[in-house]
Amino acid sequence: MRTSYADEPGDARGSAARGFPPPARRTVLRLRLPGGRRWLVLLLLLVGVVVLGAAGTGYSYRPLAIGKVKAGSAAPTTTRELASLRQEQKRLLAALAKKTPRASYIVVDRTNNRLYVKQGDRVLLQATCSAGSGLLLREPDGTRSWIFDTPRGSFRVLSKTRNPVWKKPDWAFIEEGKPIPSNPSERIEYGTLGEFALHFGNGYMIHGTLYERLLGRPVTHGCIRLGKADLRRVYESAPIGTPIFVY
Amino acid sequence: MPTVRGSHPRPSQRRGKVACATLAVFLLNAGTFAAPGDRYSSEKLLSDNELLRKQLDLASGKEFYLLLDTARPALKLMFEGVLLREYEVVEMSAGSPKVFFFGRRPPAGWQDAVWEGGKLDPLRHYARKEIIAPDGSKKEEEEEEVVIPPTPEEAFPAPDHYRIRFDGGLALEILKPGAPESAGRMANVASALWPSSTDRVRVRLVLLADQVEELYRSVPENVRFFMLPAAH
Numbered sequence: 001m002r003t004s005y006a007d008e009p010g011d012a013r014g015s016a017a018r019g020f021p022p023p024a025r026r027t028v029l030r031l032r033l034p035g036g037r038r039w040l041v042l043l044l045l046l047v048g049v050v051v052l053g054a055a056g057t058g059y060s061y062r063p064l065a066i067g068k069v070k071a072g073s074a075a076p077t078t079t080r081e082l083a084s085l086r087q088e089q090k091r092l093l094a095a096l097a098k099k100t101p102r103a104s105y106i107v108v109d110r111t112n113n114r115l116y117v118k119q120g121d122r123v124l125l126q127a128t129c130s131a132g133s134g135l136l137l138r139e140p141d142g143t144r145s146w147i148f149d150t151p152r153g154s155f156r157v158l159s160k161t162r163n164p165v166w167k168k169p170d171w172a173f174i175e176e177g178k179p180i181p182s183n184p185s186e187r188i189e190y191g192t193l194g195e196f197a198l199h200f201g202n203g204y205m206i207h208g209t210l211y212e213r214l215l216g217r218p219v220t221h222g223c224i225r226l227g228k229a230d231l232r233r234v235y236e237s238a239p240i241g242t243p244i245f246v247y
Numbered sequence: 248m249p250t251v252r253g254s255h256p257r258p259s260q261r262r263g264k265v266a267c268a269t270l271a272v273f274l275l276n277a278g279t280f281a282a283p284g285d286r287y288s289s290e291k292l293l294s295d296n297e298l299l300r301k302q303l304d305l306a307s308g309k310e311f312y313l314l315l316d317t318a319r320p321a322l323k324l325m326f327e328g329v330l331l332r333e334y335e336v337v338e339m340s341a342g343s344p345k346v347f348f349f350g351r352r353p354p355a356g357w358q359d360a361v362w363e364g365g366k367l368d369p370l371r372h373y374a375r376k377e378i379i380a381p382d383g384s385k386k387e388e389e390e391e392e393v394v395i396p397p398t399p400e401e402a403f404p405a406p407d408h409y410r411i412r413f414d415g416g417l418a419l420e421i422l423k424p425g426a427p428e429s430a431g432r433m434a435n436v437a438s439a440l441w442p443s444s445t446d447r448v449r450v451r452l453v454l455l456a457d458q459v460e461e462l463y464r465s466v467p468e469n470v471r472f473f474m475l476p477a478a479h
Contacts, residue, residue, distance in 0.1 A: 099328025
């Protein structure tokens with residue numbers, strides 16, 4: 001290994017002879033490796049850089065601290081403007097409060113098959129229910145089809161019935177391969193819907209079931225089925241007009 | 248020489264009138280300008296009103312939205328201003344991407360914005376089953392095969408860790424307690440590096456295990472998201 005510039009014959013002496021200061025000593029290190037291993041070292045260096053880079057790349061997390069929401073305008077300086085802001089706040093609070101039902105309301109989680117009766121933040125009742133199966137039924141000739149989903153959104157209890165009677169729609173015959181009766185009385189079925197029903201529009205109801213073992217599974221044609229005890233509690237606690245929210 | 252009175256007030260009278268006028272102006276406007284101490288309350292009022300306005304906008308819309316109440320802390324599923332479901336938040340943090348140890352700034356004003364278009368990742372796959380009604384030639388004696396649909400847990404197995412991604416680059420990360428923090432180290436690296444797939448900010452929430460699963464199964468598509476500050 002060559003170590004000293006001064007090893008060059010004549011250099012230092014040559015500089016001194018011409019009156020220039022001798023060149024600074026410089027140590028040159030040269031790795032002498034067989035050809036293949038030089039590439040190995042470079043590869044290892046590259047891998048090291050990539051690993052280090054990966055270690056320093058990703059996401060860094062800090063505890064979440066939310067500050068004040070930035071208002072659009074500058075802070076007012078007159079008492080009249082302050083009073084106006086306070087008035088505006090009252091109006092906004094009142095408008096928001098109006099959105100929340102004061103009395104109880106019903107919430108249905110149609111995917112998890114759960115029904116809640118709530119009042120504000122409180123959960124008054126949590127029940128296992130059955131919601132729509134999501135099946136698509138087609139007539140054999142393909143002319144008509146039905147999707148058995150429980151609709152999402154907001155509704156209200158429009159009417160309540162004791163010992164409801166089911167007036168079977170066309171699909172109830174079609175799905176069993178039976179002819180659609182021309183006599184309306186042949187559509188009536190007793191006892192299928194349980195003791196109570198709460199209607200919330202377009203033929204959808206919260207009602208009972210003969211198949212309580214299937215509660216918790218999506219088996220209905222869109223209605224919400226409840227067990228006997230829970231159905232009674234819902235029926236007794238939800239007057240006509242009670243909001244129903246389905247998600 | 249006689250003295251002329253009346254038409255020209257004397258200097259002392261003029262000064263008196265000016266003083267009275269000044270006093271009157273001062274008294275009229277005495278309550279008009281806010282005291283220095285009111286500046287703080289006015290800024291808070293402006294901020295609070297903006298917060299209420301955004302909540303009212305969300306409540307007036309027809310989309311479901313998630314509200315992160317950082318004071319409680321709780322994640323609330325809302326619709327039309329009504330609380331549908333509340334999920335208890337065990338831990339919460341916010342993350343931003345870093346590349347080779349250099350952090351990238353999250354988008355300005357991200358904490359105040361209403362984020363839209365929330366989509367699950369991984370997607371919740373739902374294949375609607377189609378049945379063709381029998382043609383009526385089936386005999387009464389033939390037994391129907393009763394198909395019992397799966398429970399929600401069977402139909403939609405929920406991962407321990409998932410994200411709800413919103414338009415604009417915010418991702419809500421939902422984890423069970425004790426779940427590994429990243430889906431995959433290299434996936435996180437790629438996400439931080441690749442401009443098209445980078446989450447500009449991630450809000451990480453640890454919820455109770457059963458609520459993580461429940462939220463995954465039932466969160467509506469295109470849900471919106473808004474954060475309430477701690478002091479509100």
